[in-house]
Amino acid sequence: MGLTLTEKILKAHVVDGDFVKGNEIGIRIDQTLTQDATGTMAYLEFEAIGVPRVKTERSVAYIDHNTLQSGFENADDHRFIGSVAKKHGIWFSRPGNGICHQVHLERFGIPGKTLIGSDSHTPTGGGIGMIAIGAGGLDVAVAMGGGAYYITYPKIVKVNLTGRLSPWVAAKDVILEVLRRLSVKGGVGKVIEYCGEGVKTLSVPERATITNMGAELGATTSIFPSDEVTLEFLKAQDRAEVWTELSADDDAVYDEEVNIDLSAIVPMAACPHSPDNVKTVAEIGRLKIDQVCIGSCTNSSFMDMMKVAYILKGKTVHPDVSLAIAPGSKQVLNMIAQNGALATMIDAGARILESACGPCIGMGQSPNSGGVSLRTFNRNFEGRSGTKDGQIYLVSPEMAALSALTGYLTDPRELGDMPAFEMPKQFVINDNMVAAPAPEEEMDKVEILRGPNIKPYPETSPLVESIECQVSLKVGDNITTDHIMPAGAKILPLRSNIPAISQHCFTVCDEDFPRRAKNMGRSIIVGGVNYGQGSSREHAALAPLYLGIKAVLVKSFARIHRANLINAGILPLTFVNEADYDKIGQGDEIAIENVRADIEAGKTELTVIDKTTGDRIPVLCELTGRTRDVMLAGGLLDYTRESLK
Ligand code: MIC
Ligand code: SF4
Numbered sequence: 134m135g136l137t138l139t140e141k142i143l144k145a146h147v148v149d150g151d152f153v154k155g156n157e158i159g160i161r162i163d164q165t166l167t168q169d170a171t172g173t174m175a176y177l178e179f180e181a182i183g184v185p186r187v188k189t190e191r192s193v194a195y196i197d198h199n200t201l202q203s204g205f206e207n208a209d210d211h212r213f214i215g216s217v218a219k220k221h222g223i224w225f226s227r228p229g230n231g232i233c234h235q236v237h238l239e240r241f242g243i244p245g246k247t248l249i250g251s252d253s254h255t256p257t258g259g260g261i262g263m264i265a266i267g268a269g270g271l272d273v274a275v276a277m278g279g280g281a282y283y284i285t286y287p288k289i290v291k292v293n294l295t296g297r298l299s300p301w302v303a304a305k306d307v308i309l310e311v312l313r314r315l316s317v318k319g320g321v322g323k324v325i326e327y328c329g330e331g332v333k334t335l336s337v338p339e340r341a342t343i344t345n346m347g348a349e350l351g352a353t354t355s356i357f358p359s360d361e362v363t364l365e366f367l368k369a370q371d372r373a374e375v376w377t378e379l380s381a382d383d384d385a386v387y388d389e390e391v392n393i394d395l396s397a398i399v400p401m402a403a404c405p406h407s408p409d410n411v412k413t414v415a416e417i418g419r420l421k422i423d424q425v426c427i428g429s430c431t432n433s434s435f436m437d438m439m440k441v442a443y444i445l446k447g448k449t450v451h452p453d454v455s456l457a458i459a460p461g462s463k464q465v466l467n468m469i470a471q472n473g474a475l476a477t478m479i480d481a482g483a484r485i486l487e488s489a490c491g492p493c494i495g496m497g498q499s500p501n502s503g504g505v506s507l508r509t510f511n512r513n514f515e516g517r518s519g520t521k522d523g524q525i526y527l528v529s530p531e532m533a534a535l536s537a538l539t540g541y542l543t544d545p546r547e548l549g550d551m552p553a554f555e556m557p558k559q560f561v562i563n564d565n566m567v568a569a570p571a572p573e574e575e576m577d578k579v580e581i582l583r584g585p586n587i588k589p590y591p592e593t594s595p596l597v598e599s600i601e602c603q604v605s606l607k608v609g610d611n612i613t614t615d616h617i618m619p620a621g622a623k624i625l626p627l628r629s630n631i632p633a634i635s636q637h638c639f640t641v642c643d644e645d646f647p648r649r650a651k652n653m654g655r656s657i658i659v660g661g662v663n664y665g666q667g668s669s670r671e672h673a674a675l676a677p678l679y680l681g682i683k684a685v686l687v688k689s690f691a692r693i694h695r696a697n698l699i700n701a702g703i704l705p706l707t708f709v710n711e712a713d714y715d716k717i718g719q720g721d722e723i724a725i726e727n728v729r730a731d732i733e734a735g736k737t738e739l740t741v742i743d744k745t746t747g748d749r750i751p752v753l754c755e756l757t758g759r760t761r762d763v764m765l766a767g768g769l770l771d772y773t774r775e776s777l778k
Contacts, residue, residue, distance in 0.1 A: 135382025137289045138356055139324045142264045142379075146247050148281050154288065154388075157757045159281030160264075163246040164191045165273050168233045170198035170494070170620070171251035171670055173210045173629035175270030176217040177590055179277055180581075182773055186222040186573060188279030191241055193567075194218045195226040195233035199625050200489040201496045206626035209584025213629075215568065220579035222570045223277070230566035231462025231488040234258070234430035238341050239464055240564060243375040244359035249273055249282050253348045253669040253693060254430050254511065260341030261366070262359030262379045264324075267348060269671040269697040271769050280773065283759060287353045288323045291387040294331025296396035300551035303529035304339035305432060305509065308346040309401045310393060313411035317611065318663040320352025321692060323388070327357045328381060331395045336556050337366035338434035345431045346511045349408040351666060351691055369560050400544050402507070403527035406515040407611070414532070414544040423504040425456045425537040427530050428486065429493040432509035433461025435468055437530040439554055442474035444534040444545075450482035451540035457498050459486035468561050481538075495519040495621035507533050507542065512667065514615045516641055519622065587629045591679040593702050593767040596732065600683050600704075600725040605656035606639060606646050607719040612660050613667035614694060616641045618676050620668075628672060635676035650680040659717055660687035665694025674701040678768075684725070686741065686752060688714060699760050702768030704728070709738065709751040721745040732761060 136144070144152060149159030165187075167175045172194055194214050199207040211228060218225040226236055233250065234257035242248065244262035248255060251270040258265030268282065276282050292311065298304075311325070325347050327340070335343075340357040347355030357363075358380035367376045402417060404410045427433070427441055438460055450456045458478055460466040466488050469475040479485060492498035493510045499519030500506040506518060506525050513525035528536070531545035571579050608616070618624075618634065619641055627634035639646040650656050658677065664687040665673060674697040677685070684704035688711045698705045704725075708714055717723070722744040731739055732754065741750045756764055766772040 134386055135384035137326055137385040137387060138358060138379055138381045139264065139287070139289050139326055142245055142247065152286065154286050156286050157283050157759065158286050159283050160247055162189060162249050162276040162282050164241065164248040165189050165276050166193050166195060166233050166237055166248065166250035166255065167270070167273055168198050168252050169196045169210055169214060170625055170628050171270045172214050173587060174671060175251045175273050176214060177587070178271045178274035178770060179221065180217070181590060181770055182274055182278045184278035185576065187277040189277055192223045192277050193226055193237065193241055194223050195236065196228040197232045197489045198494055199496070200228050200487060201622055203622060204626055205584065206586040209586055210629055212582040213584060213587060216579060216582045219568065219571050220576050220581065224570060225568040227566045227568060228489070229463060229487060231464070232430045232433065232490055234345060235433055235461035238337070239370055239462060239560070244363060244377050245379050249276050251669055253667065254345050256347050256354040257341045257345040257430055259344035259347070259354055259356035260337055261363050262357060264354060264356065266354045267669045267693055269669060269693060269700050271671060271700045272696065275769065275773055284353060285322060288388040290323050290325050290389045290391060292325055292327050292391045292393060293329040294327060294393050294395055295329055296331055296394045297334045298395045298398065301531050301545040301548055302398050302400055303531055304335060304342040305529035306398050306401050307393065307395065308343045309403055309411045310398055312349055312403065312409040314391065315350055317349055317407060317409045317666055318351050320347060320350030323352050325350065325352050325355040326381065327355070332357060333360060333362060334395065336436060337363060338436050342431055346408070349511055351663065353692060365556065369557055371562055400529065400532050400546065402532070402542065403513060405524045405526070406513055408512060408527060414542060417542055420505060420542040422454055422507055422536055422541055424500045424506040425454060425533045426492045426498055426506060426508045426510070427457070427533050428459030428461065428491065429510040430461065431511045432530045433459060433465065435465045435560070436554055436556060438465055438469050439474055441530050441534040442469065442477045443552065444531065444548065445481035445483065445538070446477050448481050448538050450537050453540050454537050455484065456482065456537040457484045457486055457492060459491045460488050462488050463566055464560055464562070471561065492518065494625065496625065497622060499523065507536050509533050514613045514667065516619065517615050586626070588632060590770060591631045591675055593678070593771055595767040596702065596729045596765050598727065598729045600728055602655040602657060602683060602723065603653050604659055604717060604719050604721045604723060605650040605653050606643060607659040608642055608661070610661035611663045611666060614665055614670050614673040615667055617665065617673040618670055631675050631679050634672055635679045638676040638680060647680060650682065653681065655681045655683050657684040657686060657723060658682055659714070660685065661714065662688040664690050666691040669693045671697045671700065674698045674703060678703060699763055700769040702764060704754060704764065706739070706741070706752040706754050709753055713750045716746060716748045716750060717743050729765070732756065732764060735761070
């Protein structure tokens, strides 16, 4: 029986566990990446683990999220990360060098290698045939220390691409179509593998747009084969030597199959407030817009920028629209500066932003009240833009650029004939904004620069004998990590200060939650399906940990967030019968008796007693050997320290 591409790469990297579907397997990690918003915590954890030099083939620390620097905090964090990187063998991509996923694809990604990153869009690397997975900061710290990364052996979905995209229809529309069909929870526990004749019609950046936004499916990762198109891209990056040809066997067996005819896809938009709320332009109708933002790790490649410049050439942005553009990397920005495309954008009235995440994570450019904003990004969760009632639509760069001129959502096919946009044969290469680590013999001389905003990891304790407390919060379905731990210009600077950031935990849903939870001392949270979707931020587990949350009881979890809860020593529980969700209310007194002994004994079904109503609610606590030990120890940090002793 043949193997899928995913299986081939996983098999070559498995170091622990049986290679059987549904099992937990540990894989060796070749590369890691961090960004600054999750990086400070990841490096504090790496320091706490106590391994002097990273053991990976390549680890890179990027600064791309918190680049507004409206106080001392961000600049301090950048210096901290830079100094840790220098000391411990990590490459440091300085602020201004670009968005982690874009730069990693250009300069560091290697087909067939494994990559984990403390950012949920790490699967962008699947665009060049990597198994690239988003993870919590602590998992990345452990991988840097040489530890395995654990995933559930995934189901593998084949997306068979046929045909070719019509003019002005984009890779963004392909992934929007996949999201429309599968939904934001359709990818949980799965790897999405793209195959078929249509693959070779897509360039590497187009493939990367698709794998990037696979994160919004909840998928473990997405991957494309490594073929001649990949080779051409790597050649143009002066990296042909890292190329290997990789694809699935012809007789590979998949768990599910989806067929997509590229020529049948039309321009679409994900409407507020979910990436899977996808409609065609015709279905949305004439929508007046206030703002357009082009950029983010989804759509900020050189080719995206060239298409945008072509559309803007000689025109002026509509008087009612603000257009902001953030090219994804220094390489992209430099190339469009050199070839004149940047001047074309400036001429049309675009507001040029630095190569960073920027508005995607609410760092500036929040739309006006109730404003309609078209963005080429990947997430449009409520409030994420920084404007509570902002109406965010996710679209392709082509649609964004044309709409910025017309003032309303416009189908880019109205542009008529499309010129042939050619991938460059040679990109402009200058890695002068990536600092190399100090040689091993000099690492002791490197001083770690710690600013006053950097506070230690919150206190943990081994799992208690029994849990007796109240329900401090009850929420509904599809709660995102942007609800649990919001980002934006005000809150992001607190990422290395858990006591301070926890004051904002869940305030999007309930302003009183942090105070209430802290007053209760210990409590649990109750939620619906797909709890914790979105970002990989472990702060969505660390802030609840700090506020005394002992367990989270929901209908179902998103993958990374569940792992982060376990890493933080918070019990992840799911209802055996989803209908029991209605039986338990906010403020109820609950008890989970002998929880430690039961988990130690390997029991997976526990009982939550609702002392307020008298109900006995069966719940699942599915922990394997390793995650069980992590939970008993009080979290992954304690467990790793123990196991290194
Ligand atoms: C995001 O897109 O939400 C982020 C900001 O990149 C996050 C990471 C973070 O919260 O720091 C992610 O996707 O993991
Ligand atoms: Fe940055 Fe946005 Fe990409 Fe997250 S999704 S890494 S915030 S550009």
